[in-house]
Amino acid sequence: MNDALIQAENLYCAYRNGAEQIAVLRGLSLELRRGEAVAVIGPSGSGKSTLLNLLNGLLLPDSGMLRVFGRAHSDLTDSDWAELRRTRIATLFQDGNLIPTLTVSRNIVFRAGLAGLETHEGEVLLARLGIAEVAHRYPDQLSGGQRQRAALACAFAMQPELILADEPTGSLDYTTAQRVAPLFFDAIRERALGALIVTHNPELAQRCDRILELREGALHLWDSALSS
Numbered sequence: 209m210n211d212a213l214i215q216a217e218n219l220y221c222a223y224r225n226g227a228e229q230i231a232v233l234r235g236l237s238l239e240l241r242r243g244e245a246v247a248v249i250g251p252s253g254s255g256k257s258t259l260l261n262l263l264n265g266l267l268l269p270d271s272g273m274l275r276v277f278g279r280a281h282s283d284l285t286d287s288d289w290a291e292l293r294r295t296r297i298a299t300l301f302q303d304g305n306l307i308p309t310l311t312v313s314r315n316i317v318f319r320a321g322l323a324g325l326e327t328h329e330g331e332v333l334l335a336r337l338g339i340a341e342v343a344h345r346y347p348d349q350l351s352g353g354q355r356q357r358a359a360l361a362c363a364f365a366m367q368p369e370l371i372l373a374d375e376p377t378g379s380l381d382y383t384t385a386q387r388v389a390p391l392f393f394d395a396i397r398e399r400a401l402g403a404l405i406v407t408h409n410p411e412l413a414q415r416c417d418r419i420l421e422l423r424e425g426a427l428h429l430w431d432s433a434l435s436s
């Protein structure tokens with residue numbers, strides 16, 4: 209069995225504003241396998257969100273090869289990507305992507321349902337994440353950190369194979385981040401998920417199997433000696 213969830217080779221991606229062309233990814237390569245967590249770090253504007261959007265099918269590369277679950281991006285239609293996002297890829301953006309008209313509990317049930325699953329573990333997930341008491345509240349009645357943990361519960365409830373996360377602990381205080389991070393990594397390892405985590409948090413990055421730095425449009429194995 210091929211364990212690669214993501215294989216990207218020599219990806220190029222540019223934005224066009226009229227005559228101006230902003231080349232963001234310039235020959236980016238990446239492989240992510242099941243059970244592996246990879247942190248992506250890099251300065252503001254280096255292209256981290258662009259990369260997440262490509263891996264999610266929200267953007268298309270201009271050239272290069274991208275395979276997700278062994279399927280070439282050129283063979284994936286918009287509805288194939290939508291199906292992958294519904295059932296196999298969980299995306300955690302900083303603002304939480306919860307449905308505002310549903311309570312936290314209903315968000316979890318709904319998210320699992322989209323993936324074709326019934327879930328009875330919502331309360332357990334919320335308790336493990338330390339937010340059982342907000343299960344009946346709506347997203348706009350939560351703090352940023354509670355919203356982020358509720359989004360994490362929704363992501364786990366859909367039982368994804370791949371998690372793409374943008375600062376998954378960015379809204380949490382230090383103590384809560386210390387509590388939530390192990391749960392995140394336990395879930396990745398227990399369920400042999402792959403995770404690509406964009407983060408500025410060095411402790412979170414250090415828990416990953418590899419740290420890659422996005423620099424000059426490509427990913428480089430991060431060398432702490434070079435950055436000090």
Ligand SMILES: Nc1ncnc2c1ncn2[C@@H]1O[C@H](COP(=O)(O)OP(=O)(O)OP(=O)(O)O)[C@@H](O)[C@H]1O
Pocket residue numbers: 223224225230232250251252253254255256257258259
């Ligand atoms: N829709 C767009 N049109 C034109 N340029 C864009 C667009 N989106 C992003 N860019 C530019 O592409 C570059 C990469 O942006 P991106 O958001 O991927 O960076 P980032 O590493 O995620 O930044 P940050 O850490 O600040 O969120 C930046 O120079 C940005 O200004």
